Each structure stands twice: as structure tokens, then as C-alpha cells.
Amino acid sequence: MIRNYFFNLSQRYASKWLVFFIDLSVVLITLFATYLIRFNFTLNFDTKQFLVQLPFLSIVTILSFLIVGSYKSVIRHTGFTDVVNVFKAVLLIASICAVGVLLNRTTNLVSNFTIPLSIIVMHSVLSFVALAGSRLVFKLSYNHLKCKFKTSKNILIYGAGDSGIITYNAILNGTNKNFNVINFIDDNVKKRGKLINGISILNSKEITERFINKNDIDEIIVASQTIEPKRLIKLVDSLMDLNVQVKKVPPIEKWIDGELNTSQIKQVQIEDLLGRPPIEIDNPNLVNEFKGETIIVTGAAGSIGSELVNQLSNFDVKHLILVDQAESALYDVQQDLKRAGKHNFTAIVADIRDGLRIDTIFQYHKPTMVFHAAAYKHVPLMEKSPYEAIKINVNGTKLLADTASRYNVKKFVFVSTDKAVNPTSVMGATKRMAEMYISCLQKESKTKFITTRFGNVLGSNGSVIPLFKKQIEQGGPLTLTHKDITRYFMTIPEASQLVLEAGTMGKGGEIFIFDMGESVKIYDLAKNMIKLSGLRFPEDIDIKITGLRPGEKLYEELLANGENTLSTYHKKILISKTRELNTQKIKADIEELCITNRFQSNNIVLKMKQLIPEYKSNNSDYERFDKRVQIYKKVKGISDENTNKTYSNL
Secondary structure: OHHHHHHHHHHHHHHHHHHHHHHHHHHHHHHHHHHHHHOOOOOOOOHHHHHHHHHHHHHHHHHHHHHHOHHHOOHHHOOHHHHHHHHHHHHHHHHHHHHHHHHHHHHOOOOOOOOOHHHHHHHHHHHHHHHHHHHHHHHHHHHHHHHHHOOEEEEEEEOOOHHHHHHHHHHHHOOOOEEEEEEEEOOOHHHOOOEEOOEEEEOHHHOOHHHHHHHOOOEEEEOOOOOOHHHHHHHHHHHHOOOOEEEEOOOHHHOEOOEOOHHHOEEOOHHHHOOOOOOOOOOOHHHHHHOOOEEEEEOOOOHHHHHHHHHHOOOOOOEEEEEEOOHHHHHHHHHHHHHOOOOOEEEEEOOOOOHHHHHHHHHHHOOOEEEEOOOOOOHHHHHHOHHHHHHHHHHHHHHHHHHHHHOOOOEEEEEEEHHHOOOOOHHHHHHHHHHHHHHHHHOOOOOEEEEEEEOEEEOOOOOHHHHHHHHHHOOOOEEEOOOOOEEOEEEHHHHHHHHHHHHHHOOOOOEEEEOOOOOEEHHHHHHHHHHHOOOOOOOOOOEEEOOOOOOOOOOOOOOOOOOEEEEOOOOOEEEEEOOOOOHHHHHHHHHHHOOOOOOOHHHHHHHHHHHOOOOOOOOOOOHHHHHHHHHHHHHHOOOHHHHHHHHHHO
């Protein structure tokens, strides 16, 4: 144990004291070299005087090094700051020597002792060059040996600005892996042909397959912080075809303590290829909005619900109530919060269809806000189970909204979907009915009911991204329902932030829709995922078209027929202006639908079509009802405005 203690002590301090004595030796040797240079490389100088000067210089040098601490730097990572410290030490040595010599001349404390001022000046320059040069030589030698004995990767850095230089330094000083930076890439005409640390800057057009093969390039790191998403997509497409890995430096705000580490440089993610800049929320009003509130989040173990919980837990809320029927997933969320040091929450396993259970939760916890994210969302599954879709998406929302209204909850934020717009599926129709019910309830309640509507969420449970990842791991092929299918996408944090923002700005009765940029072609998304996995399409993994699933749309919409929008103070959030609803009739029809027999699937769908005239089934058994309606309308001469009457006559 004692031996280990002294071994650790030696490992900790030996290297810096070794540097200290080497530097001291360099300073003393350079004094001799200075005399040689001064006297034309002869020994025609007073050697006795020189031997007296050596102890004096040794004491001065030791004091200077101890004061400045230049010997404490890690030599193999020598940088500009270390060179500055060497300069400070040398300047201090020269200053003390000069002052000492001048004082001795006037006081004659030590007779016959002096150092020519020209020698002091020359020695300062020579010792600085020697000390800085020795560090540089050691650093270059270390890097050379590291390259020789470690497997190295040849890389290119895209972006020759500040971020590119910081990335280069991080790579150079990294200890885990060895990288050899071949070139910088930058499309700025002013930088073309220039050098950074001896490394030339090329234009992206010069990065051809021949160049990649000739220089044996393994990786290209995108360091530019200002690159536009569309430019990044184009760049990734062109580079991945050259069979190289493309990695990306994270945003500056995600650097650890403001410094970039090589471990933070990750492979380009599919989120980077959305074709739009990330949606950012920076609203100080959120802090005041949730301060001291008791908030219920339903579906708290789901993708959106768990992220809502995560973000809400960062505010000064009074209490968070997490409600979900999936006990294992809810347990995981609970443990994540505890690990993060959060304790002002209660996790409750409960079914939102159980009115008595929900009432008990409200009675005990007295929530002031509700975020309702619980839902059945898988389109093909709900197409086969209309009764279950109604029970959760409509009746569950109805029970929760009624309870919130009864307990005078301040705000009720409902998480809807773009599939509720001109629905073509049972799932979309049930979400639209839930929107309609809380809109009706708004007119007779003190609670502010707010709806948020957005598209697909990247990486959420059951979304296309995890499916593609699993299929890639299994060797493919990737299955796609249609080559031309498109979807709007956003990340889980983006969706949750926008829900919180809409909940803050909502006054009651609004349907907030989110600007998610241009819709993304899923076929292109699939190809990019194959490339991001380091594989080739279609040589390594192919894409198989399987045909649209029951109820599935070819493309999604954010606005229904008869809707337009109003702007808000956030450019990415709009308010949908919905048509007027017959409140009493719709509420009564929805309540009747919620008690329909589970074995009457056809009757359930017919009633939904009666409630939602724009609901037209697609690639589903229920299309027959729409065809019957069209034939009936044609025979009877009924206009679209009287569609509700048509359904009731069938």
C-alpha cells in the first residue's frame, strides 16, 4: 500500500519536476552558448566570472520558474498559452538579472561581479527560442511516434472558421484516437488556397472520388456552425456516395464547459437532415407560467409525454403528476427523474378511461394544469379496432376534460395530430372528434382548453425511424408503403417545447398548428439512413415498397377544409381558425358514440363519418361507406353541405 502511494505520487509529480530541471539546464547551457556567440565562437572570455554567474543565474531561474509555473504544462499538449508562460519566465529572469547587475554596480555589494547587459539581452532571446523550441520538438516527436504506433484515420474538416480551428485543435490534442487532418474544406472564395497550421484549404468541388481514394480519407467532420440544413443534406448526399463517414461537431452551447472534446463529435443524425433549422423556444414567460403549478401529464411514459415531464421538471413547479397505464415505461421515467435529482413528482399507474380513478386523482392532488398526451396512435391497428380507438382517444379525452372542467383547472392542453385533418383513418377521426369535444366544452367551462396539432415525431415509439434502424441492423430490406409518401417531421424536444409554448400563449378554444418546414419524402429518408449507417443503397440494403396500409395517407395536412390561420408572436406557431360547431348536438353525438357496443365496428365508423363529413377512408374496408354515400348523394341530388343528413338516412 505504501509502495502504491509513492508510485502514484511519483506519477503525479515526477514529470513536471523533470521538465523543471530540463528547463533549468537549457537556461544555463544557453548562457554558455550566448558567450560563445558574443566572442565569435571562441573561449576568449573570463571563465572565472562565468562560473560565478552560473549559480546566480540558477537561483534567479529557479525563482522565476516557481513564480510563473511554466514547467507545469503538459509538454505534448503545448499551446499558445504555454509559450506565453515561457516568455513570461524568461522576461522575469532577464529583469531580475538586469536589476541585480545595475544595483551591484551602484552599491558594489559583490565586488568584481557583473554580467554585460548585451549578454543578458542575447541570453533572453536565445533561452526563449531554446525553451519554446524544445517543447515544439517534443510535441512533434510525440505526435510522430503516436502516428507510427497507433492506427490513424485520415480526415477532412469542413469549415475553416473558428469552429473548424477549434475542432482541429481538439483532434490534435485528443488522446484516445489518432487522427491525421489532411485538408480543410471551405467554399469561401477568400479562404481558398490559404493554410491553417500548414494544412491547405480546399473547395468542396475539389473533393472528388479520386481525391478521397488517393488520400485514403476515412472521415469528413462538418465543423461549420452556420451551414444551412439544405446545404448539409446536399453535402452528406455527395460525400456518402464517396464511401466515407460523415460526422458533425455539436452546437457550441453543447460543448462541455465551453470546450470541444473529440468524444462529442458524432455521426450526422437523421435529425440533421430535416431540411430546416431546429425550432428553438426562448420565452422567459414559461418560467412564470409554470411556477408554483400542480401539473398532470397523461401518457407520461410515452415519447411526447416523457419529454414534457422532463422539460416541466426543470421549471419551479409545485408538483408533477405522471399518469400512464404502462407501468414498466412509467417506472423508467420515474427512475430517470430520480437520477436527475428531481423529487417533486408522483408517478401514478392509471387508465384515463376509468372516470372514478381520474376523479380521485384530481380530488387528491388538485391540479391546476393538465397536459393530455395519452392516446392510441398506430393507424393500422386502430383501423381494425375502432371501439378501442373511441374508448381511449375520444372517451378518455372526454372523461379527462370533463373532470378538469369540474375541478376548475386553469388550462387543459390537448396533444393532437395532423392525422386529425381531413382524416382518412379511424385514428385520425377519433383525434378530430376529441378536438371537437373540447372545443364545445370550452364554451361552457371556466377551464381554458387548448389544442396543439403537429406531425410525426422523430424517434417516437412506433415511428418510422426506429423501424428503419431495426431493419438495417437485421440486414434489410427497408419496407416502405409508397415511394411518394411524405411526412412532416420534428424532434421530440421540439414537439414538447412547442406544446409548452402553445399552452402558455393559449387563451382557450384555439387549435395551435406548428410550422414544420417542408414535408420530407420518406423514400429519401430511408436512403439517407442507409448511407448514415455506412452502407450502400441498393447494393448493401434495398428498399421494398409494400403498398399503403389501411387508413394511411400519401401526404399529411395541417389544416382542414374551411380552416385558415392567424399568426402568433412565435413565427413557428400559428392558430387555426376553425368553422363553427353545433355545440349541443356534437356533444350529444359524441357521448352517444362513447357508449356504442364494442361489436358494432361498422356502426361506430358510420357514426364517426356522420360527425366528421370530411372523414373519407383510404385503403380501408370502410371505403365502402364513402362509396355508398356518393351514390346516394348522386341519386338524391344532395349537396356536400347536407352530408350529415345523408349519413343519417343510410
